[in-house]
Amino acid sequence: MNVIDIRNLTKDYGKGRGVFDISLHVEKGVCYGFLGPNGAGKTTAIRHLMGFTKPQKGEAEIWGMDCRKNGAKLKGLVGYLPGEIAFPKMMTARRFLNYMGKLRKMEKISSRAKLEVASGEESKDTGTETDYVARLLQLFPLDMGMKIRDMSIGEKRKLAVITAFMHDPEALILDEPTSGLDPVMQEVFIDFIRSEKKRGKTILLSSHIFHEVDAVCDRISIIKEGRIAADFSADELKEQKQWIYKVSFETERDYNRFNENDFLCTNKDPNRLTVRLMVDMDGLNRLIPVLSGLNVTDISEIPYTLEDHFMKFYKKEDELQGEPEGGAGIWEVDEP
Ligand SMILES: Nc1ncnc2c1ncn2[C@@H]1O[C@H](COP(=O)(O)OP(=O)(O)OP(=O)(O)O)[C@@H](O)[C@H]1O
Ligand SMILES: [Mg+2]
Structure with missing residues (x-):
């Protein structure tokens, strides 16, 4: 049974801002992560669920009740943590x-x-x-x-x-609940959410923090420029046939020759002659012969994470050029 339902919701603020035809469903007892950078549309969607905003198209419902028409009742029933308090x-x-x-x-x-x-x-x-x-x-x-x-x-x-x-409350809508909390408090919050999940709570949580979403969410959607770019379960993420490799080359010539190929590199470091790249099974089959023709000094496999999955939707290869080691700006998390 779905507790939260957003169907084909559109709120167009102009200039490409807002949310466009988004749908998401949160079943009872599920913790749902809503992941996206600043301005992606997380708060806009959440404000519709709290009945603060009227959709231009589509519906937002909690327990089958229209969030706008039953705003007052739902505000009493749902636990809400606003992005701006x-x-x-x-x-x-x-x-x-x-x-x-x-x-x-x-x-x-x-x-x-x-x-x-x-x-x-x-x-x-x-x-x-x-x-x-x-x-x-x-x-x-x-x-x-x-x-x-x-x-x-x-x-x-x-x-x-x-x-x-x-x-x-049985259902909670939390807009970036840990922003501003220190790392110790963030961990306390994560443990608390886990214990609340065991008690059957339904939780929709927006976040920028991969580690937090990874730790507590059963289902995750990635929102990009007001649209849902991906929607998957935590288990599906674990089963992704994707690999991350960090490869170092002996000479600049090897490094440059490697970069003539069109592998999806999430990091390139011309000073250290190192690339970090993401491949699926086809890519892996292409990678092996390419590397065997070059002088490689080091190669290591790195676990595929939620952050890597996110980057597939957000980062274009050219944007990553010249970033520092492991660098993905505000999205950066340490590699294990
Ligand atoms: N009332 C409004 N009028 C005009 N534009 C708006 C309004 N509310 C939101 N926007 C725009 O819609 C886009 C989505 O905003 P939203 O607050 O939903 O983003 P967000 O994903 O919550 O970002 P953040 O991570 O910074 O909180 C932004 O470009 C924002 O400027
Ligand atoms: Mg927000």
Whole structure:
């Protein structure tokens, strides 16, 4: 059963901006990763799901309900973490969470005393809602008395994570949930998402971070210039018959002769006479005879990752020329 359905959704902001005829479906219990660079259309799609934006064409539904028509109801049911968070700045974290608890009719959290229990400021507690919030506050610790105005970016992001999850919603829509969190907190978040998945939660998560998407998502789509460029399961990615090789050549002549071929190189380093290339089975059969005719000083196979898969859709070979070793700008992750 699908919890989230986007069908042929179009919102054209002009000049090629927006989303164009996108469709995606998230089944119950699935964590779905929405991967794309700045301006690709992730937030635009997510805002349709939260009912903030009216589609020009197509539909956005959660639990079969039209997101625009049932916006108010869905906002209460879904856990939402916006890409840009607008908190009431003068409130403390405690007051804000109390306020959100009341809005969501969380009986146990709606009194100040109970939230103090949840934040560990008093000792014993009570029912499950409070226990769940207590767990969130343990994982993402915050000074509950601090005004939001005075919080750092990461502290605000932690507050946003707690706010999205505090009512223990069945479905969550998270727009770049870990941006601004430090690496330790990012790992805490990844572990937390894994445990929530085990509890049957349905999660749509947009991200720039390959490692995070790889770690938690069962299904992934790559969005490029407002269109879904690829949609695949984590298992399909593992089964891809693709190989990455890093090859070093003895002389500049060997390096140049190799580059006369049309292999998909994700990195070329003319100073080190090294290329990093991606091949499928056909490519591998072409590669072997080419290399055997050249002086190669080193060759190593590197595991094929989500980042490599992403690059197939995003990077043209000529854009990669002259980039530093392993370089893919903001997308870079270390090779194992
Ligand atoms: N209300 C709007 N009016 C005009 N253009 C818009 C509007 N909202 C978004 N856009 C444009 O649509 C494109 C997609 O924006 P969107 O915010 O969805 O990108 P994104 O994938 O979330 O990027 P980021 O990773 O930077 O958050 C961008 O080019 C943006 O400038
Ligand atoms: Mg965005």
